[in-house]
Amino acid sequence: MTILAEADRASGEESMEWIIKSEELDKSFGNFEALRGISLEVPAGSIYGFVGPNGAGKTTTMRILTTLTRPSAGEAWVAGHSVLEDRRAVRRAIGYMPDEFGVYEDLRVWEYLDFFAACYDIPENQRKALVGDLLELVDLSHRREEMVDKLSRGMKQRLSLARTLAHDPQVLILDEPASGLDPRARVEIRELLGELAKMGKTIFFSSHILADVEDVCSHIGIIEAGELIMQGSIDELKLQLMAHREIVITVLDHAVAERVRSLVNNLDRVVAAEIITPKNGRARVRVDFAGNDLELGELSRRLVADDVLLLGFNEEERDLEHMFMRVTRGLVT
Ligand SMILES: Nc1ncnc2c1ncn2[C@@H]1O[C@H](COP(=O)(O)OP(=O)(O)O)[C@@H](O)[C@H]1O
Ligand SMILES: [Mg+2]
Numbered sequence: 001m002t003i004l005a006e007a008d009r010a011s012g013e014e015s016m017e018w019i020i021k022s023e024e025l026d027k028s029f030g031n032f033e034a035l036r037g038i039s040l041e042v043p044a045g046s047i048y049g050f051v052g053p054n055g056a057g058k059t060t061t062m063r064i065l066t067t068l069t070r071p072s073a074g075e076a077w078v079a080g081h082s083v084l085e086d087r088r089a090v091r092r093a094i095g096y097m098p099d100e101f102g103v104y105e106d107l108r109v110w111e112y113l114d115f116f117a118a119c120y121d122i123p124e125n126q127r128k129a130l131v132g133d134l135l136e137l138v139d140l141s142h143r144r145e146e147m148v149d150k151l152s153r154g155m156k157q158r159l160s161l162a163r164t165l166a167h168d169p170q171v172l173i174l175d176e177p178a179s180g181l182d183p184r185a186r187v188e189i190r191e192l193l194g195e196l197a198k199m200g201k202t203i204f205f206s207s208h209i210l211a212d213v214e215d216v217c218s219h220i221g222i223i224e225a226g227e228l229i230m231q232g233s234i235d236e237l238k239l240q241l242m243a244h245r246e247i248v249i250t251v252l253d254h255a256v257a258e259r260v261r262s263l264v265n266n267l268d269r270v271v272a273a274e275i276i277t278p279k280n281g282r283a284r285v286r287v288d289f290a291g292n293d294l295e296l297g298e299l300s301r302r303l304v305a306d307d308v309l310l311l312g313f314n315e316e317e318r319d320l321e322h323m324f325m326r327v328t329r330g331l332v333t
Contacts, residue, residue: 053208056224097164296315
């Protein structure tokens with residue numbers, strides 16, 4: 001977000017630190033606008049989670065970045081190459097894993113990788129070692145003679161990921177790599193993405209589940225109905241969302257709660273305050289607070305100074321998913 005934008009301006013260079021960058025991408029299918037003004041900034045070396053509900057436009061965006069679809073308007077660059085002008089160079093720089101696993105059922109695991117390595121013009125005498133390395137990386141060495149269609153979904157996803165690595169691309173574009181997997185297989189994919197990032201690859205991957213990307217990503221972009229509604233590093237997004245902290249104040253009864261509500265409503269940094277359902281017979285007030293810790297301490301001091309008997313003064317722990325829900329529900333502006 002702002003910090004990245006400023007760094008970009010300061011460097012005075014066009015798109016050097018963004019390994020993927022798009023400017024105002026639009027895509028229409030007939031009258032339907034699937035993408036509206038998508039401007040992505042994916043820093044080199046990042047693990048960028050591209051998150052949004054089904055139908056938001058994730059696959060369409062990825063198909064543009066991989067040169068499989070042309071945008072109706074706008075432009076994008078991958079590893080410095082234009083997706084409109086220099087499609088071959090873009091394709092060389094990326095490994096793309098589509099959301100559907102292709103049908104190559106009558107191949108063995110090693111043959112499948114050997115086939116794709118051959119497609120990338122890797123000489124025959126190098127392919128054996130390469131296939132061995134790739135299988136080891138995705139932990140499928142013990143399945144090398146297995147027929148591809150006998151693999152579990154999680155293994156197929158890992159095999160598919162290995163395939164995108166055959167030509168040692170700088171950038172991986174992975175469309176919902178964890179979709180349809182059981183929790184254990186999701187963790188395995190996540191760990192694998194972390195390893196690939198350590199090898200210096202930039203990973204741009206999509207998911208419709210925010211919680212899925214939170215642990216592994218350094219950056220996030222959130223797309224909804226064809227528009228990018230947020231983008232930045234995880235830390236920046238958390239900070240931005242944290243500007244709206246949720247404090248629950250517990251007091252003896254409803255009358256005290258009323259007094260607390262009207263009191264805090266007049267204080268700086270309080271965005272809103274409302275009485276919520278009692279818990280264990282105690283009245284509670286929830287405060288949407290936009291201040292730092294010092295200001296939060298000040299808030300509790302004011303209550304005490306006004307003779308409010310505080311039974312509880314707690315900040316709700318919130319994960320990214322929860323905060324995001326509040327933002328998109330319009331609770332936070
Ligand atoms: N070839 C196409 N023709 C018509 N509509 C399409 C086509 N591809 C995608 N769409 C529509 O564009 C929207 C975005 O689709 P998609 O990019 O696949 O979303 P996501 O991957 O986020 O689920 C959806 O409403 C989808 O129905
Ligand atoms: Mg999709």
